[in-house]
Amino acid sequence: MPSASRAESVPVLVAAGLACERGERRLFEDLDFELSAGEALLVVGGNGHGKTSLLRILSGLSLPAAGEVRWRGAPIRAVREDYGRALAWLGHADGIKADLTPLENLRFAAALRGRALDDAAAHRALDRVALARCAELPARVLSFGQRRRVALAALTLADARLWILDEPLAGLDAQGVDMVQALLDAHLAGGGLAVVTTHQRLALGACVPRTLRVGAC
Amino acid sequence: MLSFVYTIVRREIVLATRRRGDWLTAQFFFVIVASLFPLGIGAEPETLRAIGPGVVWVAALLAALLSLDRLFADDHRDGALEQLMLAPYPHALLAFGKALAHWIVSGLPLIVIAPVLGLQFDLPPAALLALVASLALGTPVLSLLGSIGAALTLGLRGGGVLLALLILPFYVPVLIFGTGAIGGVLAGTGAEANLSLLGALLALTLLLAPWACAQALNVSLE
Numbered sequence: 001m002p003s004a005s006r007a008e009s010v011p012v013l014v015a016a017g018l019a020c021e022r023g024e025r026r027l028f029e030d031l032d033f034e035l036s037a038g039e040a041l042l043v044v045g046g047n048g049h050g051k052t053s054l055l056r057i058l059s060g061l062s063l064p065a066a067g068e069v070r071w072r073g074a075p076i077r078a079v080r081e082d083y084g085r086a087l088a089w090l091g092h093a094d095g096i097k098a099d100l101t102p103l104e105n106l107r108f109a110a111a112l113r114g115r116a117l118d119d120a121a122a123h124r125a126l127d128r129v130a131l132a133r134c135a136e137l138p139a140r141v142l143s144f145g146q147r148r149r150v151a152l153a154a155l156t157l158a159d160a161r162l163w164i165l166d167e168p169l170a171g172l173d174a175q176g177v178d179m180v181q182a183l184l185d186a187h188l189a190g191g192g193l194a195v196v197t198t199h200q201r202l203a204l205g206a207c208v209p210r211t212l213r214v215g216a217c
Numbered sequence: 218m219l220s221f222v223y224t225i226v227r228r229e230i231v232l233a234t235r236r237r238g239d240w241l242t243a244q245f246f247f248v249i250v251a252s253l254f255p256l257g258i259g260a261e262p263e264t265l266r267a268i269g270p271g272v273v274w275v276a277a278l279l280a281a282l283l284s285l286d287r288l289f290a291d292d293h294r295d296g297a298l299e300q301l302m303l304a305p306y307p308h309a310l311l312a313f314g315k316a317l318a319h320w321i322v323s324g325l326p327l328i329v330i331a332p333v334l335g336l337q338f339d340l341p342p343a344a345l346l347a348l349v350a351s352l353a354l355g356t357p358v359l360s361l362l363g364s365i366g367a368a369l370t371l372g373l374r375g376g377g378v379l380l381a382l383l384i385l386p387f388y389v390p391v392l393i394f395g396t397g398a399i400g401g402v403l404a405g406t407g408a409e410a411n412l413s414l415l416g417a418l419l420a421l422t423l424l425l426a427p428w429a430c431a432q433a434l435n436v437s438l439e
Binding site: 059060061062063080081082083084085087089091092093094095096097098099100104108109111112113114138 | 220221224225228231232235294295296297299301302303304305306307438439
């Protein structure tokens with residue numbers, strides 16, 4: 001089944017002629033893609049080929065050496081705050097504060113996006129990532145995979161149109177991998193967009209993710 | 218906008234209360250450094266009065282510096298800084314909130330303790346008042362200027378030492394006007410002139426430092 005909202009197939013996220021340099025080395029150049037509502041982009045490539053660099057450029061954390069990223073037709077630098085509201089980012093480091101409990105982490109994450117979060121919704125989100133029992137423990141005592149799950153719970157609460165996920169499956173057990181796939185499915189079915197890097201196989205239900213290979217240029 | 222700054226400040230204060238050890242280190246450092254001088258120099262009231270303002274102010278500078286290198290470093294390490302930078306608000310607000318939180322956590326306690334330390338140097342009540350006033354105007358400048366340095370040295374090896382070398386020269390005007398205010402009271406010429414200059418410095422850094430810090434953060438995260 002093609003993505004549900006064919007009517008709205010105007011590209012929402014556009015990358016035009018992106019190039020990235022690290023030091024003297026050019027990681028990739030002339031990289032183009034367009035992503036419409038309900039579509040996912042799977043970024044693949046070997047270690048050090050620039051997957052994370054591409055994701056940082058797409059999120060606006062780094063500047064490309066050439067080209068630009070457009071969100072709804074406008075360069076993301078020009079609409080940074082709107083883009084920030086539409087974007088949820090999960091990087092290598094998950095941004096979970098070890099001194100706060102998962103519940104506090106979710107509350108602050110929501111508040112920093114300018115959203116109020118009631119306790120019921122926070123508990124539901126933690127329940128969804130199977131962390132209901134750890135809600136009041138300091139995140140320091142959680143395992144890497146569990147902290148990753150807290151970050152995923154924050155992702156589901158962000159109410160963001162675009163998910164940019166760097167290795168979302170790293171450190172997760174088999175059940176966690178299924179969970180991420182289910183979350184992505186629901187996100188895409190709701191008209192969301194996702195850009196994901198992973199070394200593992202990602203089995204999405206309705207939507208076949210497009211694949212973009214970076215590096216070795 | 219304001220709620221974003223409020224959230225940042227509240228977050229920093231909650232994190233500081235969870236790591237009370239780190240927070241207390243800077244405060245104890247301030248007390249101990251300022252207390253060592255009367256012990257080392259001897260109980261000559263004339264001498265103590267002469268060095269008192271300078272010693273308390275230098276101790277305050279160093280105490281502020283001690284907690285500055287972790288202003289962004291902790292959030293950088295665990296990825297929280299990326300989330301903060303991607304939040305849908307201007308980066309300057311983030312920088313301002315961080316500096317404000319740093320001042321509340323590490324500057325305000327100094328202002329409260331300082332009069333007690335001033336007593337060790339036999340400072341008269343009027344001079345103690347000038348000390349508190351100068352610290353109240355000067356420590357926010359330390360936090361604001363320091364936030365620029367902390368952002369510039371983010372992620373560098375040996376960032377702590379580099380931060381001290383980078384930022385201490387910029388603390389010199391604050392030190393001069395701060396001690397000058399207390400010296401003015403002791404000499405009978407009054408503290409107003411120096412306090413006005415400190416106030417001007419505070420207004421200037423309030424205006425420029427958050428913006429400069431935001432630019433530095435962008436460069437450091439690149």
